[in-house]
Every structure is written in C-alpha cells, then in structure tokens.
Amino acid sequence: MKAAILYAPHDFRIENVSNGEIDEEECLIRVHACGVCHSEIHQWDQKIIDLNYPRHIGHEVSGEIIKTGKKVKGFNKGDRVAVWTDGKGYAEEVKARTERIFPIAEGIAYEQAMAEPIACSTNAVLRANPSLADTVALVGTGFMGLIILQELRLLGLKKIIAIDIRDEMLKLARALGADITINPQKEDTLAIIKDLTNNKGVDVAFEVGGVQPTLDLTAEICRMEGKLVIFGYHPGPRQIKDLGYWNWMAFNIINAHFRDIAVILNGARVGMELLNAGKIKMERLITNIYPLEKIEEAFKAAKDKPEGFVKSVVVME
Ligand SMILES: [Zn+2]
Structure with a gap:
C-alpha cells in the first residue's frame, strides 16, 4: 500500500510499504482521510533532535473497515469509522484494535470525523x-x-x-x-x-x-x-x-494535555457521540483537502494558514 513517509523536514516521500497481517482483535481500515495535526508541523518544519527520521506519522484517521479479526465484535466490514492511531495514518490502510475505533454516523463526511482532535x-x-x-x-x-x-x-x-x-x-x-x-x-x-x-x-x-x-x-x-x-x-x-x-x-x-490512553479514548468516545448527534459541526472547519501526493502542500498550508484556512486534511483517492 502507499504511504507518505517523512524522511526529513519538508521531505515526505510516497512509498509502498507493507502493513502486515491484522491479529484476531484488530480491524483493517481503508483510510479515507487523515487530518494534519498542529503537533506534527514542528517535526515537519525542522529537525527535532530527539526524534528519529524517517517517520511514518498521521493519527487523525477515518475510513472504512475492510477486514475484521476473528475475535472482533461490534464492528463489521463496510463500517465507516474514525480511528485513533499512534501514527502511520498517512497511508492507504491502517490497523487498529476495536477500542480505538469509533462509528461515524450517516451524513458525516470522513474528513469531518477526526477522533483525535x-x-x-x-x-x-x-x-x-x-x-x-x-x-x-x-x-x-x-x-x-x-x-x-x-x-x-x-x-x-x-x-x-x-x-x-x-x-x-x-x-x-x-x-x-x-x-x-x-x-x-x-x-x-x-x-x-x-x-x-x-x-x-x-x-x-x-x-x-x-x-x-x-x-x-x-x-x-x-x-x-x-x-x-x-x-x-x-x-x-x-x-x-x-x-x-x-x-x-x-x-x-x-x-489540559493528555497522555493516558484510556483518558484519550474516553474523550474520543464522548466527542464522537457529540459529532454523530450533530452537536459539533465540522463542515466549516475542514477547509483544505489534499490528495496523499500533495501532503507537502497540506503541511505548508497548516503552517502558513492562508486566507480562510482552518484545517488541512489529506485524503486517499
Ligand atoms: Zn492531532
């Protein structure tokens, strides 16, 4: 599958990488969208000493389940979901355990369903x-x-x-x-x-x-x-x-910075319920959409914030 790997500042490269098999408690998700997070701009814009490059980042993922592990309950092939991953989101597919997957209600576009932010x-x-x-x-x-x-x-x-x-x-x-x-x-x-x-x-x-x-x-x-x-x-x-x-x-x-995964997942669950119920509206917040090949432009926009910019999202075609 295709993935965007960050080799050095301002140097994303699209490569073919393998995701490996899912285990019996994981789902395989075909990624539709991955939001560009403010927390990623720094490592894209300048070399961060403590970080190892190349890096496969991206954690604001949404997409469709294409395969479920044997022990997965409550999710099925074809489900539209938001996913919290610890990276690897700028790719055609991601793997995730069910506790990190949240349903997306009908009528909400993939690029609006960003579980992590x-x-x-x-x-x-x-x-x-x-x-x-x-x-x-x-x-x-x-x-x-x-x-x-x-x-x-x-x-x-x-x-x-x-x-x-x-x-x-x-x-x-x-x-x-x-x-x-x-x-x-x-x-x-x-x-x-x-x-x-x-x-x-x-x-x-x-x-x-x-x-x-x-x-x-x-x-x-x-x-x-x-x-x-x-x-x-x-x-x-x-x-x-x-x-x-x-x-x-x-x-x-x-x-208000969170590191405990259980806390993050609870926030995602509550927040996604609000989104699905129409209480949070994202339509006007997703302003800049780019295909994976143009991920550099997505990051540039997130840094420079051109007129009208609120959020960059990378989408897979
Ligand atoms: Zn984020």
Missing part, C-alpha cells in the same frame, strides 16, 4: 469543567478552539469570549456560538474583559494558541482564583512571564 478538545472541556454561570474565554480560535467553543456552548455558560488575531476566525467563532469576539491586535482586550467582568477577569481562560503571546494574554485576563487552562501545544521554549503574579492570583492551573 475531538478527543483532545472534549477532554479539555471535561477537565476544565466550567460552571453554568461562568464567563469563559478562548485565547486562540483556530481548529481546536472552534471545537472547544462548540462544546462549551452545549454547557450553556453565561458568556463565551473568542479571542484571535485573525478576523475570519472570529467571524467563524461568532457563527459557532461565541457571544463576544476580540482581536487583540485591533482592540484593547484587557479593557473589554474588565468591562464585561466587573473588573475581575474571566472565570475560565483557555490558552489554545500554543504560543507565548496567547500564554501571556491568558494569564492577563484570568480572574483571581480563576481556572487557567493550558490547552495549546507548546513544543518551544515557552515561559511563564511572572510566576509571582500567577502565584498571587491563586490561579487554578489546569494542564
């Missing part, structure tokens, strides 16, 4: 556990922020504030349920937040952007004793600007 955002909301009357801010409303936003909306909070430097993302955030949007490059974010919160700051502040300015801004807008949720992926040398301030403000710091 949906798992991460769902787990972040579950762990942050906002209260009904909370004012919540999202600092960064790209793909992940816009999923979190929709899940927060389901909780019926007092106010959801979307903050982003791309106006088109703020427009989308408003369409998906944000009450207020702020562009920090054009507006005085702190003044607006103070005005909205009686000078206190927000009850829950999600840092989603994964860069130093979003981290700093999240701390600036969170109220004393508020929940400061670190969701963004931070591969670079980020710093807490003023730990004394974080300490004094008695922030309830929540690391």
Whole structure:
C-alpha cells in the first residue's frame, strides 16, 4: 500500500510499504482521510533532535473497515469509522484494535470525523469543567478552539469570549456560538474583559494558541482564583512571564494535555457521540483537502494558514 513517509523536514516521500497481517482483535481500515495535526508541523518544519527520521506519522484517521479479526465484535466490514492511531495514518490502510475505533454516523463526511482532535478538545472541556454561570474565554480560535467553543456552548455558560488575531476566525467563532469576539491586535482586550467582568477577569481562560503571546494574554485576563487552562501545544521554549503574579492570583492551573490512553479514548468516545448527534459541526472547519501526493502542500498550508484556512486534511483517492 502507499504511504507518505517523512524522511526529513519538508521531505515526505510516497512509498509502498507493507502493513502486515491484522491479529484476531484488530480491524483493517481503508483510510479515507487523515487530518494534519498542529503537533506534527514542528517535526515537519525542522529537525527535532530527539526524534528519529524517517517517520511514518498521521493519527487523525477515518475510513472504512475492510477486514475484521476473528475475535472482533461490534464492528463489521463496510463500517465507516474514525480511528485513533499512534501514527502511520498517512497511508492507504491502517490497523487498529476495536477500542480505538469509533462509528461515524450517516451524513458525516470522513474528513469531518477526526477522533483525535475531538478527543483532545472534549477532554479539555471535561477537565476544565466550567460552571453554568461562568464567563469563559478562548485565547486562540483556530481548529481546536472552534471545537472547544462548540462544546462549551452545549454547557450553556453565561458568556463565551473568542479571542484571535485573525478576523475570519472570529467571524467563524461568532457563527459557532461565541457571544463576544476580540482581536487583540485591533482592540484593547484587557479593557473589554474588565468591562464585561466587573473588573475581575474571566472565570475560565483557555490558552489554545500554543504560543507565548496567547500564554501571556491568558494569564492577563484570568480572574483571581480563576481556572487557567493550558490547552495549546507548546513544543518551544515557552515561559511563564511572572510566576509571582500567577502565584498571587491563586490561579487554578489546569494542564489540559493528555497522555493516558484510556483518558484519550474516553474523550474520543464522548466527542464522537457529540459529532454523530450533530452537536459539533465540522463542515466549516475542514477547509483544505489534499490528495496523499500533495501532503507537502497540506503541511505548508497548516503552517502558513492562508486566507480562510482552518484545517488541512489529506485524503486517499
Ligand atoms: Zn492531532
């Protein structure tokens, strides 16, 4: 089968590789789509010392079951499914055990059914556990922020504030349920937040952007004793600007990063149920679709974020 292997930064090569036989508890899935994850951009863009190349990455997979192992129950050939894999997703086929496979409801396109990012955002909301009357801010409303936003909306909070430097993302955030949007490059974010919160700051502040300015801004807008949720992926040398301030403000710091596979799978199960029930809408979030041969372009778009970009997905033809 064909697969895209990352040999070095900016050097994906399409190769023929073998997947081997499935064992009796696995399914073989013909991949239809694999999302390009923000967490993969770093290793594609520059050599990461601790990582071995060549690498076969890709973990946001969806497709159709084409073979089931003897002991597999509950899934059949022909089922449309989302899969959480630990890599090897940019390929025509993947193998997976059933606990990592989630049904996709009719009417939901493969490229919209990305179990892994949906798992991460769902787990972040579950762990942050906002209260009904909370004012919540999202600092960064790209793909992940816009999923979190929709899940927060389901909780019926007092106010959801979307903050982003791309106006088109703020427009989308408003369409998906944000009450207020702020562009920090054009507006005085702190003044607006103070005005909205009686000078206190927000009850829950999600840092989603994964860069130093979003981290700093999240701390600036969170109220004393508020929940400061670190969701963004931070591969670079980020710093807490003023730990004394974080300490004094008695922030309830929540690391919304998940490594425990059981937790990830539970998030995927809950999130996929919301997607299948039509409670999370992905149509407007999947903006850039590329065939496997153009995977370099998919990554380039994910890094450069051209006009209108929200998410890149690689599809098999
Ligand atoms: Zn991912």
